[in-house]
Structures are given as C-alpha cells and as structure tokens.
Amino acid sequence: MNTFLIITYIAFLSAVTLYAVNSFFLLIHYRKKMHADPPKKAPLKLKYVTIQLPIYNEFYVAERLINSVCAIDYPREYLEIQVLDDSDDETREIVDAIVESKKREGYDIKVIRRAERTGYKAGALKYGLQFAKGDFIAIFDADFVPAPDFLKRTLPYFVSREIGMVQTRWGHLNEDYSLLTKLQALALNNHFVIEQTVRNRKGLFINFNGTGGVWRKECILDAGNWHADTVAEDVDLSYRAQMKGWKFVYLNNYETKAELPAEMNALKSQQYRWAKGTVQAARKILPALWKTRLPLSVKLQGTFHLTAHVVFPLILALALMATPVLLLKTNGVYEMYLNAASVFLVSLFLSFIFFVYAQKEIYGDWKKAVLLFPLFLSGSMGLAINNTKAIFEGLIKNDNEFVRTPKFGISSKEDKFTDKKYFGAFRLDFIAVAEFLLALYSLVAIILAVALKQYSAIPFGAIYLFGFGSVFYLSVKANFLRRKRS
Secondary structure, three states, rough: HHHHHHHHHHHHHHHHHHHHHHHHHHHHHHHHHHOOOOOOOOOOOOOOEEEEEEEEEOOOOOOHHHHHOOOOOHHHHHEEEEEEOOOOOHHHHHHHHHHHHHHHHOOOEEEOOOOOOOOOOHHHHHHHHHHOOOOEEEOOOOEEEEOOOHHHHHHOOOOOOEEEEEEEEEEEEOOOOOOOHHHHHHHHHHHHHHHHHHHHHHHOOOOOOOOOEEEEHHHHHOOOOOOOOOHHHHHHHHHHHHHHOOOEEEEEEEEEEEEEOOOOOHHHHHHHHHHHHHHHHHHHHHHHHHHHHOOOOHHHHHHHHOHHHHHHHHHHHHHHHHHHHHHHOOOOOOOOHHHHHHHHHHHHHHHHHHHHHHOOOOOOHHHHHHHHHHHHHHHHHHHHHHHHHHHHHHHHHHOOOOOOOOOOOOOOOOOOOOOOOOOOOOOHHHHHHHHHHHHHHHHHHHHHHHHHOHHHHHHHHHHHHHHHHHHHHHHHHHHHHHHOOO
C-alpha cells in the first residue's frame, strides 16, 4: 500500500510537471516568434458586419454594452446589431428602451427574443445567425466594452478566404478594483499573452474565446454552426472549424476590455463553467482530432490545450497525499524515492518564469506584478476543489446547463456589489465546506512538518493553507456582508 502511494504521488507530480514543461516550451517559442512574423493584414475594405450581443439577465451592464457597440466607428450602412436577449427580468425593459433610442439615432439594431432559452448562449447565437445580414459576425458578451476602432482593427486581417476568425486579446476594465481582480488579470495574461500568440504563430490550433472576436459567417456554417452539447461552445466550434481547414488570426497587440468578476462566488461560477466546458469539448473533439492527418504537433498541443484543467484534480490529489507521504518520508525506506521526487520543484520554477514573461509584456511596472506570484499560485490551487468537481461533471454527465457569471457593472473602487441583484444569499455548499476542511488539513500538515523537522514541506503546506483558506474566506465574506446590511 505504501509503495502504491509513493508511485501514485510521483506519477501525479510528473503529470503536473509535464504541463509546466509544455508551458515553458510555448514560452521558448514565444521569445522566438513574438516579433518575427506578425499576422498579415490588408487595407480595410468595407464589409457588411453583424454584431451579435448574447444577453441573459444583465441588468447592470446591458446598456453599457449597447452604447459601446453603437460607438464603434464604422459606416452604419454596413452594420447590423442583434441584441440576442434571453432575459426574464427587468433587463428586458432596459434593452427595449436603449434599442428604441438607438433606432431613432439611425442604427440598424434589433432585439431578437426566443420563446425558450434552448441551447443557452450557443442556441441564441445560432438562432440569430439565421437572420444575420452580415458576411462577418462580431460577438461581444455583456461584460465587454469594445473600443471604437474594433472593426477597423480586426477586419483587415481577413486577407484571404481561408481566414475564418480573428480574435483579440482580452483587457480588463476593473483590474485594480481589488486583489482578487488583480490576480484574475495576471492569470488571464498567461493565456492571452503567450499561449494564444504562440499557438497561432506556429500554426497550432487556438480557440475563439467566446467574445471579442469576428467570424466569417461562411466559416461558422461550414464547420457545422454552433452546438449546444457542451458549455464551451466557443472551443468546440473553433476546433471543428480548424479541423476543416479554416485559419484563425490572434491579435496580441490589440485588446478588448471586459469586467472581471468582483467577488469569489462569481469567479468560481465562471471557472466552473470553463473547466466543465473545456473537458466536455476534449471528450467530444480529441477522438476526431487524432483521426485526422494533421501534424503530430497540432494533435499534441491540441491535447494539452483541451486537457489543461486536468491539473486541478492532480493538485487536489497531491494536497490530500501530502501528509501521508510526509509520514512515509520519515520512515527512511522511501526517503530516496521521495527525495528524487523533489526534482519536480522544477514545475514551480517553470511556472514562475512563464508568469514573469506574461506580465512583462503587459505592464510597465511588471516587477510589482511578479511579486504577486505566490498569491497567484496559491489562489489557483485554492480553486482545485471547485474545478475538480466541474471536470468530473463534464466527464460523466450530459448536463449542459449554461450558468452565467453575474456581472455588477463594477468599474471603480467605489462601486459595490453586495446590495445588487444577482448577488446570491449565503449558502454553505459542499465545495465551501471542503475548502475549509482542506485548509485545516493543510494546517495540520504544517504542524506535523515542524514536529518531524521536515522543513522543506512547510512552503507547500503554506501554499495549500492560504489557497484553500482564502478561497473559502472570500466565498463566505461577501455573503455575510450582505446579510449584515439587509
């Protein structure tokens, strides 16, 4: 039994390290490719564009979204705006009022509502597409605020008929609102600055990120249109399109800003959907991807991409095994094997280097951002229980309910969210209880490490303690504030 535990522990550490090594591989190519061969573009030719705005109960941000889209600098005779409103609350009145106002100003804008919210976001996009007049489809989620030059900066990259989609880098409207939003921005930078850039420049598959991008309508239809059998409809369609030969362009040098979740439960909801949806897409797409005649590099990197969230259950398992492994280490018999496992500290080092370069490309004061790496690392680990549950649900269930991330229109530090709609009442669920218990478990592991003079184990225990503890604390803190104010 002890041997099995050690083998499992080292195997899980190896798997985590493998993902870290692959990230470092992407970083190496980023350094080579970033400034060498930027995407090609041509002079802007006016093309008829339909902008789709999928909305569901977005009381605080619907008007901001519609105003920002109507402010896009593009000839109105070449522009159509579809507000795909599935709302069943007061958002409907807000949408109707602002749309009527924009119609009077001369915009070709309309509200499209369905009898039932079938297929959630994917269903809304597919439904609206059948009425779309544009040859190109731009999509913005409710929390996004596109810049006025969005279409003039993206459309020139459709230089040939094989270009099916252009994706912009996400920016952040409320990054400085709190430490929580700051850490989210740092985490997203890893994906958008390095991963998407390298994959695109090397001819590997990337994904449309659900918003902040433009599709060629022909590409959507040729790839089979939007499917609602996963909650990652963007990843699903992206891979189906690229497997059919369509090419994508990623613009690392142009950002479209969005509102980051301002409280932990909203973040956990978003992370849950992303983890569940990506593993659903992996289950659906990977068998077909490996049957193609595409290069091995495309298949391998596609596998790493679609299974990246598997790191979370591995992290959770390692946290649970930390204390029994620590006890075995004092036995002496297994000490040699466990010391050999320390080589996997390289995964933390590689993750740190990757993190540094991602922030360096964004911030002038990137050294301050780098100081937050320990908090970023522990916070990511603290989400392991939430995301592990999502992954197993995505693997074994066919439940494709799209749970939206609540938005509160947070843009400045003075904005509050505890007294707003969509901010749920306190509920001590299984995940929160498990986070609390894992924090206590990690504290016991630290105490045990001190007692056994295994001081090298203390930093790992501290990371788990802070990660699970802070996620639990932030999950319940805002809800208690609401109860206190009500």
